[in-house]
Amino acid sequence: MPSTLGFAILAALAKDARTGYELTAVMNRPVGYFWTARHSQIHTDLQKLLADGLVRFEAEHGPGPQGKKVYHLTPEGRAALRDWVTEPPRARTERDELVLKTYASWLADPAEMAELFRAQLLLHEERIAQYEGQRAGFAGVPDPGDPTFGNYAALWCGLSYERHRAEWCRWMIGRLDPSA
């Protein structure tokens, strides 16, 4: 059984054959919005997927000490990915540093704390604008069988998340600094 990152790689390769280097790029954007990895991790996991027969590669001439390897899914890889998609996700342990800071915020100066949340709010507002721009690029909602359906659905989730987060920041600022 591949790791979750392994499935992230399979998901990216399901759309197009790619080199490890290109996978690193997509793991940065757009996949990086919900799953990230460094190229060192990607190369390690590609070796495992290769050993499990879920991907194969064609060597091509190219830069680098070892040339270029274009990876693609095997039929087994595609089947493994399809089976995994509909299985319930493993419960991830929540890890949210900002909420942890909030939990201990009674020790800090409220005005300084409000400053922190104002900076966070700005970040979220920027992302909302960015995501809304991306959504404008879609001509309507893609069909569930369309390869871009996942992109749209993930974008919807991200936009909703950023709005929830921005709302929380505004509430916090109002509580910490009622004069503002």
Added chain:
Amino acid sequence: MPSTLGFAILAALAKDARTGYELTAVMNRPVGYFWTARHSQIHTDLQKLLADGLVRFEAEHGPGPQGKKVYHLTPEGRAALRDWVTEPPRARTERDELVLKTYASWLADPAEMAELFRAQLLLHEERIAQYEGQRAGFAGVPDPGDPTFGNYAALWCGLSYERHRAEWCRWMIGRLDPSA
């Protein structure tokens, strides 16, 4: 510099002196809503905090091969925690398995996918009910200087998050299974 878990431990100890065992319990609930750890990790980190002089303990007679150690913050520990609280959080890499599955969902049967989201929606609705019950236990919003302020603020965030997530699940179900 302690790890984030180290600060989570300091945050818990800022409210009350505790044993490692009791810390394990609070890291499960309520701190576990936004930062989790196993007792093995907590014991390891307590050793580091001890070496850094941020916590100290009083040995007491009690069960276990080594008796009982009640940990409490040192003044340095309290100062380190207070400084950390208002510093911007390190950017955590987003890791969301359900969104990743969504990204690859164009390969799967929409009806099966809708089933997955119906199960997720149920979980979120349960948590919303649970959090609303917890919020009813508060007599109004605590003041930012009140030690329970963080609990309330984290609860607000959690409730807002669960509602956002539930909304997304409902949208997904509507897209995947328009007959429902």
Added chain:
DNA sequence: TCGCTCTATGTCTGAACTGACATAGTGCCG
């Protein structure tokens, strides 16, 4: 033609973390 940036591969160390293993006192119920 020198150097820079981009493409492209990989290894290695250390930190954080999980899950299993190990030990032992205390209090309670039958």
Added chain:
DNA sequence: CGGCACTATGTCAGTTCAGACATAGAGCGA
């Protein structure tokens, strides 16, 4: 008084991951 659940400590092996290190061709501009 036997056994179980709870309190309480800790170690260890293995996984995941980030960040640093290492190598090298290709293309471009000064």
